[in-house]
Amino acid sequence: MVVVKLKPFEEILKALEGFKKVFIFGCELGSGRCKNGGLREAVELGEKLKEKGFEIVGIKSPGGTCILERISFPGRELLKEAEKNSEVIISLACGAGTQLIAENVDIPVLTGVTTLFIGAEREGKYFNEYCIACGDCIISETGGICPIARCPKSLTNGPCGGAIDGKCEVDPSIPCIWYLIADRMEKIGTLRKLKIRAPFKDYSKSVYPRSLILEEEA
Amino acid sequence: MTFSEKLKNGKFIITAEVAPPRGTDWKSVIESIKPLKEKVDAFNVTDNQRSMVRMSSLAMSKLLLDSGFDPIFQITCRDRNRIALQSELLGAAALGIRNICLMTGDFTTLGDQPDAKPVFDIDSVQLIELAKKLESGKLLNGKEIKGSVEFTVGAVYNPFAGPKILQEWKLRKKVEAGAEFIQTQPVYDIRVAEEVNDLIEALGAVPIIGLLPVKSLKMANFMKKLNPTSVPDKLIEGLEKANDPAQYGWDYVIDIAHAIAEFGRGIHFMLVGKTSELAAFIDYLRNDSPYNHKF
Numbered sequence: 001m002v003v004v005k006l007k008p009f010e011e012i013l014k015a016l017e018g019f020k021k022v023f024i025f026g027c028e029l030g031s032g033r034c035k036n037g038g039l040r041e042a043v044e045l046g047e048k049l050k051e052k053g054f055e056i057v058g059i060k061s062p063g064g065t066c067i068l069e070r071i072s073f074p075g076r077e078l079l080k081e082a083e084k085n086s087e088v089i090i091s092l093a094c095g096a097g098t099q100l101i102a103e104n105v106d107i108p109v110l111t112g113v114t115t116l117f118i119g120a121e122r123e124g125k126y127f128n129e130y131c132i133a134c135g136d137c138i139i140s141e142t143g144g145i146c147p148i149a150r151c152p153k154s155l156t157n158g159p160c161g162g163a164i165d166g167k168c169e170v171d172p173s174i175p176c177i178w179y180l181i182a183d184r185m186e187k188i189g190t191l192r193k194l195k196i197r198a199p200f201k202d203y204s205k206s207v208y209p210r211s212l213i214l215e216e217e218a
Numbered sequence: 219m220t221f222s223e224k225l226k227n228g229k230f231i232i233t234a235e236v237a238p239p240r241g242t243d244w245k246s247v248i249e250s251i252k253p254l255k256e257k258v259d260a261f262n263v264t265d266n267q268r269s270m271v272r273m274s275s276l277a278m279s280k281l282l283l284d285s286g287f288d289p290i291f292q293i294t295c296r297d298r299n300r301i302a303l304q305s306e307l308l309g310a311a312a313l314g315i316r317n318i319c320l321m322t323g324d325f326t327t328l329g330d331q332p333d334a335k336p337v338f339d340i341d342s343v344q345l346i347e348l349a350k351k352l353e354s355g356k357l358l359n360g361k362e363i364k365g366s367v368e369f370t371v372g373a374v375y376n377p378f379a380g381p382k383i384l385q386e387w388k389l390r391k392k393v394e395a396g397a398e399f400i401q402t403q404p405v406y407d408i409r410v411a412e413e414v415n416d417l418i419e420a421l422g423a424v425p426i427i428g429l430l431p432v433k434s435l436k437m438a439n440f441m442k443k444l445n446p447t448s449v450p451d452k453l454i455e456g457l458e459k460a461n462d463p464a465q466y467g468w469d470y471v472i473d474i475a476h477a478i479a480e481f482g483r484g485i486h487f488m489l490v491g492k493t494s495e496l497a498a499f500i501d502y503l504r505n506d507s508p509y510n511h512k513f
Contacts, residue, residue, distance in 0.1 A: 152325055152336070153295075157343040158388035160322050161376030161403065164445050170325045182381040194384060197391050200300070200344055200358070 001120065002030035002094040003127045004037050004113040009048055015110045016088065022046075022054050023086035024112075025101060026061030027093035034127055037092030037113045045090070045112060057085045065097030068104075079104045118149075135205030141193060143184040148201075150177040156198035221260035221288045222316055222370040225399055225424055230512040231484030232500055233290065233401065233426055234258045237267055238278035247278070248285045253493040257500040260288040260317055262401070262486070266297065269329025276306055280313045290372060291315045294323025299339035300348065300358060307352055311367040319372040319401060320345040343388065346371055346395040372426075373397035377405065377414045378448045386417065393421040401486045403445070404430035406453050406470070408477045415482045426484035429475055432457065432467035433491065468492055472499060479509040 016022065024042045032038025039061035046056040060078055062068055068079060082089055083105040091098040095115040102109035117129040132149040138156065139146050148154045152170040159178035162169025168176045185191040224231055234254060239247050251261065261282055265275040272278075279289035291310050298306065310318065322345075326336040340348065351358055352367045373392040379385050389400065400418045402425070405411045411427050418425035432438045435457040442449040453470060460466035475485050487496060504513045 152327075153322060153338045153341070155322065155338070155341045157341050157391055158384040159379065159381065160342075161374065161379045161385075162324070163379045163381075163385075165447075166380065170327060176380075178384055179381050182384055191383070195387050195390070197343055197347075197395065198341075200340055203339065 001033055001118070001127075002096070003034050003116045003119045003129075004031045004092070004094050005034075005116055006036045006041060006045075006092070006113050007111070009045075012045070012090065012110075012112050013049075013052060016049070016054065016090070019088040019108075020053075020055055021057050021086040021088070022049060023057050023082040023089045024049075024059045025065060025082070025089060025091045025093060025097075026059070027065035027091075027097050028061050029064040029066070029097075030094050031092050031097075031113060032061060033121065042092055045092070058082060061092075065091065065093035066100055068097075068100060076104070083107055133206070134201070134203075135210065136202050138198075138201075141198070143181050143188065143190060145177060145181045145184060147177055147181065154201075156201060158194060220316075221290070224259055225370060228483075230479060230482075230503075230509065231260075231399070231424065231426055232258050232487070232503075233260050233262055233484065234487040234496070235264060235489060236261045236278075236282070237264045238273035238275060240270075240272055242273060244273065244278060244281045248281065248287075251287070251493065253497045254500075255286060257497050258487075260290045262290040262292055262319055265292045265294045265323065266329075267324070269296065269324045269326050269331070269334075271331065276310055276313075276315070279310065279315050283314060288317065289315060290317040290319050292319045292321065293345070294321050295338050295340055295342065295345055296323030296326060297337055299337055303340070303345060303348060304352065304357055307349055307369075308363070308367065311352070311369065312365070316368065317370045317372065318349060319374065320349060320397075321374045342373060343391045343395055346373060346392055346397050350396040370398055371396050372399040372401060373423075374402065375400050375414070375418065376403040376445075377410060378403065378445050389418070390421055393418075393423045397423055399424040399426055399484070401426045402428040404428045404441075404448065404488060405474065406432075406448060407450050408474055411474060411478055412481055415478070419483065424483050426486045427474075427478050427482060428486045428488055429471045430488040431464075431471045431492070433464045434467070435463055438467070468495065475499070475503075476507075479503055479507060479512070 024046050026038045026042035028038050042059045042061050046059050050056055089109045090112045091101050091109055092112045098111045118131040119127045119129045121127055129149055134148050159176055163176035166175055166179045168174050236251055263275045263279045266272055275292055279291040282289040320342055322342040326334045349369055349371050356362055375389050400423045402414055405427055415425045438449055438454055438457055456466055457463045478485050504510055
């Protein structure tokens with residue numbers, strides 16, 4: 001899931017200087033799941049903006065803002081409606097969703113969130129980064145736990161010398177991921193794999209902007 | 219005999235750490251280690267240690283070399299990608315810097331410019347592989363290089379980090395990749411020093427055990443906080459009772475150095491303050507100690 005964080009209201013307010021009619025987009029896919037940009041937050045933002053004298057011409061939170069373009073009718077109509085009736089769009093969707101909205105309208109699109117990472121929801125309370133989309137996935141070799149995303153140094157040959165007492169030296173509030181990798185690989189009987197030297201990682205695969213091209217059926 | 223020759227001939231090794239200046243005043247650094255000239259076998263020149271900017275470790279290594287010291291050029295993966303690392307190591311070889319100590323490096327946010335972009339393109343094991351590749355006459359991509367490259371390759375080991383099995387496997391990987399000597403984090407316990415010595419030796423590298431004289435109770439407590447199992451209670455208790463904690467901390471480390479001189483292959487002094495005392499101790503080891511035949 002793409003995890004986002006709402007920007008402080010004051011920051012959103014500052015970005016809206018000079019505008020009056022506002023359309024707000026949330027997104028239920030990522031922003032909604034992490035309670036930082038779904039319908040509820042979009043409505044709350046709308047209320048606060050109304051108090052500051054803005055005219056909220058619409059609030060919508062589609063299932064996935066980044067697929068709005070593909071939903072040929074209802075989605076496109078929604079974007080056209082927003083463009084026609086407002087001076088500015090505030091998007092609470094992730095960076096991808098917000099850019100997609102901007103590509104489809106000829107009015108300013110501002111973001112009300114910061115896109116943080118690809119992560120997992122834990123205990124319904126917090127989100128942890130699990131993947132940095134490096135383009136060269138190695139988790140099959142590390143017990144299904146990613147040291148590229150979850151070790152600040154992205155080490156592949158084992159822990160650094162700062163892994164003291166099970167904690168990461170960079171942030172002692174989190175475990176050194178190599179402890180979790182060792183425990184899990186021992187449990188599933190694959191620990192010995194870590195005795196082998198890891199190959200150099202191919203970072204050309206993470207050079208952005210990347211594309212995925214679906215092969216056409218013959 | 220140079221550090222490299224001593225290493226190959228089974229002699230006892232004494233190394234010490236020296237940090238390049240924050241600025242360009244390298245002469246005062248050289249001045250500060252003069253009492254140790256021809257006593258310490260080689261000086262590890264740190265690479266922006268603790269992620270704080272200092273003069274280039276390569277430049278300082280060359281200045282040491284020109285001033286009659288044998289440098290161990292330390293280089294980390296924090297600030298350079300594989301292109302820069304190959305380039306720096308070729309530069310070192312061309313400047314006549316033979317000894318290198320390769321490590322991953324402290325993380326950027328632990329230093330005083332936490333907004334810097336961390337690199338970590340490769341890790342310490344791979345950096346050793348990279349150095350060996352250059353020695354074989356090729357770049358990482360297989361292209362041949364002109365001129366010869368010859369290094370004495372070292373790496374580091376922290377006996378107090380975990381998970382223990384993975385730390386030991388990583389150490390093994392470093393030796394398999396080509397590390398000839400291993401310098402350790404500071405040790406304050408003779409039993410630990412002996413275990414680590416045996417572990418490294420069994421893997422086929424020369425162990426050089428790290429020693430960091432504790433100057434005060436505050437420093438010991440700080441180190442205990444960073445690395446709880448490395449600082450034994452008896453060191454803390456001794457410092458509490460001592461009239462002169464700095465002297466106590468020094469004597470404590472010298473006792474361990476004595477023991478290592480008996481069973482081990484080398485010692486590495488980190489943060490040397492007492493240069494004349496260290497020089498006197500080295501003279502004693504070489505000339506009057508029961509282990510003088512090892513030097």
